[in-house]
Amino acid sequence: MIRTLVVDDEPALLELSKTFLEKSGEISVDLADSALSALDRMKSASYDVIVSDYEMPGMDGILFLKKLRESGRKTPFILFTGKGREEIVIEALNSGATFYLQKGMDTKTQYAELISKIRIADLQFRAEKSVQDSRQQMETILSFLPDPTLAIDNSGNLILWNHAARELTGIAAADMLGKGGYIYAVPFYGKPRPLLVDLILHPDEQSLTRYTVLENSATCLMAECGVDLPDGRHRVFWGKATPLYNPDGEISGAIEIFHDITEQKRIIDEHKLARESLARKNEEILSHNKKLAATEEVLSRTLDELRQSHRLIQESEQKYRILVDTLPDALLIHDGEKIVYGNPAACAMFGVDQHSLVRIPLASLLGNGAGKTIAALSGAAAGGASPALPLEFSVKKPGGETVWLETTVSSLGNDRQARVQLFFHDITKRKLSEDHAASKHNEAERYAHALDRANKNLNLLYSITRHDILNQLTVLTGFMELSEAGITDPVLKEYFKKQKCAAQAIYRSILFTRDYQALGIHEPVWQNLQDLICCVTAQATAPGIRFTIAAEGLEVYADPLFEKTFYNLIDNSLRHGHQVSAITISARKDDSGVTLVYEDNGAGVPRDEKARIFERGYGKNTGLGLYLVQEILALTDISIKETGEPGHGARFEMQIPERSYRLTTVPARKSSAGESSPLLPP
Incomplete structure (x- = not known):
């Protein structure tokens, strides 16, 4: 049980x-x-x-x-x-x-x-x-292998990190398992990069250049590589990677095992370095005499270059002075204790002349609050700290006017004397605009919040009421099913049949209110028409119906309830088409946009009903299906009309304007419900 x-x-x-x-x-x-x-x-x-x-x-x-x-x-x-x-x-x-x-x-x-x-x-x-x-059980065996071992799946996610790997790197398996993007290489190399276990699955000649490859085949990759471990040790490992296979014989991942060969490599490298050192010493002795001969000529050229550099520095300083004096923003140069220079814009901003400006402490010039903060930043920049982010503050000009300034503090980079430069930009107009915009935004948010609250309360009431009704309908129909099994009177059976029809009509009406309530609540989104229709036709209860879809590469900007359009059109065909066996959905581009066509091979729509089938309440069932279709499409200005010939099937044309569709280039696919083709040409 x-x-x-x-x-x-x-x-x-x-x-x-x-x-x-x-x-x-x-x-x-x-x-x-x-x-x-x-x-x-x-x-x-x-x-x-x-x-x-x-x-x-x-x-x-x-x-x-x-x-x-x-x-x-x-x-x-x-x-x-x-x-x-x-x-x-x-x-x-x-x-x-x-x-x-x-x-x-x-x-x-x-x-x-x-x-x-x-x-x-x-x-x-x-x-x-x-x-x-x-x-x-298998993971326990692999976890206790004596050599560090790791494994990944086909997606590059780590699935094994044994105890030896943890002891080598100091990182527990729980911190590594499930991670991809080569993160498991970081404990060895300090950054994500492919390991042998990745390269056996996805060969890459460029990545293999980092290794000394010993064997390279489809089933085995062996190589040597040096590794700097997190504790500072340098180790050399021999590694071997092989694919992993699932029960069907398909590759499901790969596994790699490491073996420490540091000591063997150290002995070999020491012998090699000794030979190379002797060769270099010999070359150094031979070249020493040539360098001594060239030293005098180099010193002579250096002296000439120093004279030229001094002249260029004097010219650059003069150009810099002209540039600074004509800057529209105020500039102060500060040595960490006092102001040593201010450009004309600074004198005008603070209402003092150049002679007085260099005698005023920075904190006093800007006011005690912002002045102390900027003086501290200036001192920090003079000491080598990174440039601070722009700082906004207000000051009172000598005439009493309050202005907002944005200042940046940075070092001049002079090794002999630590100085910083302070730029001041007037942002008063911008601050006033921001304050005004913030006030308007807050007011709009209050109104929006109140409206949203009211809508949520109404939707909650509708949802609770609908839920309770549907529950009671389920109970009602359930007990009707149980009761009907014991009734033999044909009159009572007919009554039960009518009661069930009435309950089903109530059920469909309640479902319509749910869909109609959701209409327009969410923003329209771009929807892949081919995928959407394939999904709808796959889920539709339509045995014996062959669906043909020709809308590949078309995306439609529509309400999230857009799929309900096709559910209702298919339901309309099944209810009123009388022995429908084929439904075709296609799209073609024309001068006014894209025309989306839905057609079946059923009985069609009588001429005198074509103009009324989209009216609410009109029809033989609930009278709501095509009305809902029209309302969903109208949200993004998509129109619909019935253009079929009576007796030759129903045909609905949906006109999608230019702004509500876009085309993508993708290969044609087949859906489970039938055939699919690319977007038809004009």
Whole structure:
């Protein structure tokens, strides 16, 4: 028996789930009416599978899942809920959910699928545990090999770092496993770079030049290389790398083993260095006499160069003086204690002449607050500190006017005398503009926050109400299914049939409100049309329908609900097309943009109904499908019309304007639902 815990805040749904699951004869069911109750039960009991609702008071299903995973429990987890939003599905799977199953109106089918998911989850969990035990045994053997050993997978991520590697580098396996991008080379070489284990998988002649290669084949790569370890030791290693294979004989990664040959290499290198040293000494003696002869000529040329340099320095100093005196920004030169120079712009800014400027302390000139800070930065720069970031502060000019200045402090780089230069740029206008903009921005944010809060409250109310209605509909239809099995009166059976039709109509209307509520909430995004349609046709329940898609390389800027367009068009064909066997979706470029065409080979649309099929409430089913299609497309100015011939199939043309599409160049692919081709030419 598969021991299963079912968690849901609806007592009726708990009772219904227990009834259906235990009827299979393979599953025993315990019930919990909240996530907290389930966690309490699991303190004293263990389960093979957990089935949980999403929206529950106190703790929702995903938070419940995260609590389980954080506690170390890997029990298979199936999220069984009426919520069908994509972000909930993604978050559930990312949080470790085994399966995601959405509640629907067909109670028998959904519980049959749930039973199947429970069986698969249990078998899968048991198989994975067996494989994990076997792999753990192999990893233990590799971990205790005497030589440092490491291994990577085909993606370049580290999967083995044994004890000998840890002792050599001082880095534990937990800090290295799972890392890629050659990070595992850093403990050896101080930076990411390919090792032999990488080069056996992805040969690179340039990278191999760093090694002394001893053997190089498809199945073995041996080489020698010197390594500077983190503790300062220089070691020479002989390394050997070979591929790893999976049970199917395919390469799944590679393994490398190191062996320390430092001592052998040291002896060989010492002999080589001794011979080279003797040869160099001989060459030095021979060249010494030539150098002495050339020294006098070099000294003579050096004296001439010094005279020339002195003249160039005098000319450069004169040019620099002219440049500084004409700068629009104020410049002060400070020696760490006092001002030694100020350009005319500085004299004008601070309202003093050159003679008085050099007698005023920097802190007094700028005011006690900013002046002390800049004086400290000036002293630090004079002492060799790195240039400080620009500093903004305000000062009062002699006339009483307050101005904002931006100053930068940097060293002049004079080794004989430590001096710094201070540039002051007037940013008063910019500061006033920033203050005004900040005030406007804060006001706009307050309005936006209030509006967003109101929208969230309304959406929450709609979501809770819709969720409760759908839960009760599930309970209602479930008990109707159970009740109908025991009724033989044909009149009552007909009543039950009409009741089920009414419940299904309510269900479809509620789903429409969910889709319509989400319409326009999120910003439009670029969507790959070929991938989107292939995904929709693969998921559509359309047995016997052949789909042909010709939209490769086309991306459409549309609302995130854009995929609902094709779900509704396919549903329209199946409901009203009468024996549809083929559906074609194609795109062609024209003068006004791109025309996207959806057509089937069914009965088509009568001429007198073409103008009304997009009206809300018109039609034989809910009357909402094509209305929703039109509303989704209109958000990004995409129009739609029906242009088919009655009796020859329905044909819907969607006109996409220039700003709402873009073309990419990719090879044609085949979808699982049918054929695909590139974008058709005009």
